[in-house]
Amino acid sequence: MGKGGESIPDEEWERFLREAEAGAEGAPEEPSARARMVARRLREETGRPEPWRSRQPARRQGGKVWYAVGLLVAAALLVVALDPGRVAGWFGGGGAGSAPLAAESERPDQPPPTEAAAQRPTVEQPFRGSPAAQWGDGTAGIGLPEARATGWMSKGQVAQALEKTQGFLVASSLDPDVLRGERPGKAIALINPHQRDVQDYLATAFRTPSRENDPLLLFSRFDRTKVRLVGDVVRTRGRITYREGERGAVEVTTDVTYVYPVVRAAAGSDEVARTIVRREVVMNWDDPAKVVVEPGTFSLVSYKVDTANGGCDTFTGYLTPEFSAERAASRPGDGPEVDPYDRSASMDTRMREAGDAGCGAATRS
16 A cells, blocks of 8 residues: 555566565666676586686787677677688579578578589679678667567567667668778667676776677678779568566677678779678666666667677777788687587577687688
8 A cells, every 4th residue: 555545556566576576776877788698607607707808818820811809898809711712602602593491580500501603702792702692681680579678668669679779780880981991980889888897997908909899799890991892782681579578678699790892992993802700789778767878878788799700819900801812811710610600599599609719710701
């Protein structure tokens, strides 16, 4: 019964029980990506979790087309080089007539086919010889779930959160200006400004990029003085999922692979190389009654990245693809072989398998 003998509404009573179970304080809390990651890993991983900000330094190697795996503030890193002898013909098909795949609704149980077709990419067909030939353009390749009332949000609010989440993916990994090396201002504006640790990372990453503060963990950028994109299409494959998170937040996970075809910046260049980035970003759309957050912004929970042909320990703040001349002059790596198009393993599994492995070979580009 409420004050004056009135009964407490069911939704208020349920909210009270959730808060009591979570041990929530009366005042909103300032979100910390560090605290969220530690709590998440304690819940989901077996054995002793690694501290947030710890890392297993990768052995530094030179050359080849590199495949890198990064975790929030470089908690883990794998770098793999592409064997030049395997560049051509790992996917049977991929011409202009290939039928596009349906959007990904769940994790696949195997990697895409690797039938030898000896089809090299061209300026006219930059995705030729690659599974990306059948992937979607931009957001068309990213599966978006139906909205339903979740946590503190109504169905309509969840729909808005999913739309803004997709907008962040565009602003961070598909925006033409950002891909040409500009600062991703629109994407940064969607991140909760009260997450002090994240804001410190963002400020440092663009000023003095390093292993621990690498903007490529969240954003895709190329140095326009060295390379340029082929056309205006980026192929994608991935999905967005969500569930109720801590304190009734709507926790959204994005797991997307992006394929960027590039040529050298010099006029007339026609050798096409591809950089492949798989990025997982987990974010909370928090209840402002419980967490200090600005309207229309989310709090980062974690972020991880795999990069093929994007650079090996080259912390310049830009993806640095290599072409045939660089690959021919470099040494093979000593790490495992990895298929950058394989989405059958989760990012957590990929990170655990990577461990402290050094440079190895990506099976295709």
